[in-house]
Amino acid sequence: MESYATFLAGLVALLVGLAAGKAWERYKLQEGRWIDRRRARESPHYILGLNSMVAGQLDRAIGELAEAARLQPDALEIELILGNLFREKGQVGRAITIHQQLLQRPKLTRLEHAYILLCLGLDYKRGGFVDRAHEAFSEVLRFEPQNPYALMNLQKLHEEQHQWQQAHEIRQRLVALSGEADQARNRQILAFIENELGRDQVKRGEPAAAVAHFDAALDLDARNVPAYLNLGDARMAQGKTAEAAQAWERVTEVAPERAYLAFDRLESLYRSQHAQDRFQALCRRLIAANPKDWRAHLALARSITAEGRTADALELLFEALSHSPHALTIHQDIWQALVASGLDPARISRYTELTRQSVFYLDPHICQRCHYRSTELLWQCPHCHEWDTFVEDRIAPAQDVPPPDDASVPAAPA
Numbered sequence: 001m002e003s004y005a006t007f008l009a010g011l012v013a014l015l016v017g018l019a020a021g022k023a024w025e026r027y028k029l030q031e032g033r034w035i036d037r038r039r040a041r042e043s044p045h046y047i048l049g050l051n052s053m054v055a056g057q058l059d060r061a062i063g064e065l066a067e068a069a070r071l072q073p074d075a076l077e078i079e080l081i082l083g084n085l086f087r088e089k090g091q092v093g094r095a096i097t098i099h100q101q102l103l104q105r106p107k108l109t110r111l112e113h114a115y116i117l118l119c120l121g122l123d124y125k126r127g128g129f130v131d132r133a134h135e136a137f138s139e140v141l142r143f144e145p146q147n148p149y150a151l152m153n154l155q156k157l158h159e160e161q162h163q164w165q166q167a168h169e170i171r172q173r174l175v176a177l178s179g180e181a182d183q184a185r186n187r188q189i190l191a192f193i194e195n196e197l198g199r200d201q202v203k204r205g206e207p208a209a210a211v212a213h214f215d216a217a218l219d220l221d222a223r224n225v226p227a228y229l230n231l232g233d234a235r236m237a238q239g240k241t242a243e244a245a246q247a248w249e250r251v252t253e254v255a256p257e258r259a260y261l262a263f264d265r266l267e268s269l270y271r272s273q274h275a276q277d278r279f280q281a282l283c284r285r286l287i288a289a290n291p292k293d294w295r296a297h298l299a300l301a302r303s304i305t306a307e308g309r310t311a312d313a314l315e316l317l318f319e320a321l322s323h324s325p326h327a328l329t330i331h332q333d334i335w336q337a338l339v340a341s342g343l344d345p346a347r348i349s350r351y352t353e354l355t356r357q358s359v360f361y362l363d364p365h366i367c368q369r370c371h372y373r374s375t376e377l378l379w380q381c382p383h384c385h386e387w388d389t390f391v392e393d394r395i396a397p398a399q400d401v402p403p404p405d406d407a408s409v410p411a412a413p414a
């Protein structure tokens with residue numbers, strides 16, 4: 001997130017720099033004043049400031065650029081970057097002051113005006129002033145109706161406030177602007193927003209309208225797992241069990257690694273139809289396709305435990321444990337099965353052997369974009385707000401680590 005913001009700031013500064021450079025040259029001639037521009041160009045502060053910024057040394061960058069700005073008080077882009085650097089450092093008040101002062105300058109071009117407002121919007125957003133940020137980004141669009149940064153930030157603001165309809169409209173404007181290469185990702189994001197619109201309709205008690213949104217989401221992206229899950233739920237609420245089953249079963253086909261999200265729903269539906277074997281067959285298919293699918297092992301074990309086949313279930317659980325030694329839920333099921341099977345010493349010692357290296361985690365997931373950690377699968381990251389970035393964090397025991405033979409290494413407390 002931080003590096004992305006820095007990149008954005010750099011890009012903005014570059015664009016403004018190009019425009020400001022040209023405008024500045026013209027103003028000098030128009031006003032007939034003579035300023036030795038070479039003084040600023042020959043000073044190393046501007047370049048040093050930019051280099052420090054690229055290296056992530058914010059304090060140094062601020063020092064150099066402040067000096068460059070002193071030598072060249074008319075250069076708008078230097079002040080603009082300075083403001084952005086203060087925002088990056090968390091000094092939002094200072095960033096706002098600098099950018100507001102820039103807005104007061106006479107003879108701003110449309111482009112300059114738009115980009116100062118964009119920076120101000122980012123300041124407000126960072127400071128949590130949602131309404132002001134909204135106003136600033138909207139005003140950027142009055143100057144430049146197709147400014148992608150303003151559109152993107154407005155979309156995120158709407159998403160954060162769960163204003164899905166507005167987020168959807170803005171996303172469609174971005175879709176219209178973006179090139180062929182971005183269209184697949186655009187459709188994925190639109191599908192997530194459609195899915196949220198459907199959830200809103202569910203909350204309003206409008207299942208038919210909700211179904212239309214979930215269908216629209218799946219038209220956009222046939223791999224959108226939450227839309228299948230919600231579509232099945234809505235169909236179920238309408239009493240259409242066959243369609244519900246169809247929607248949930250599709251999850252296991254299009255995204256087998258996330259099939260487990262439909263397990264509880266399918267298991268209870270099949271059970272109500274006295275067709276438990278359908279669920280077990282589904283688990284076996286998943287295991288055959290991916291023998292390391294510990295969630296399918298676990299689900300199958302639970303299903304056959306319910307039939308009283310504890311010993312078979314325990315075998316499946318041990319198998320699951322060998323693929324995911326840290327998943328707490330497997331251990332819990334094993335403890336239950338061990339108790340149910342009368343605490344057989346041979347099985348207990350097998351379990352002890354398998355778990356020697358285990359550390360327990362409650363279903364760890366991680367955002368691939370910002371590395372935010374969560375104990376469950378999330379569709380939108382609460383930290384970087386990106387869609388569909390979470391993957392299961394596979395934590396395996398370290399391989400072949402020799403035991404420490406250095407006597408200075410303190411022993412772990414017993």
Ligand SMILES: [Zn+2]
Nearest residue numbers: 367370381384
């Ligand atoms: Zn993230």
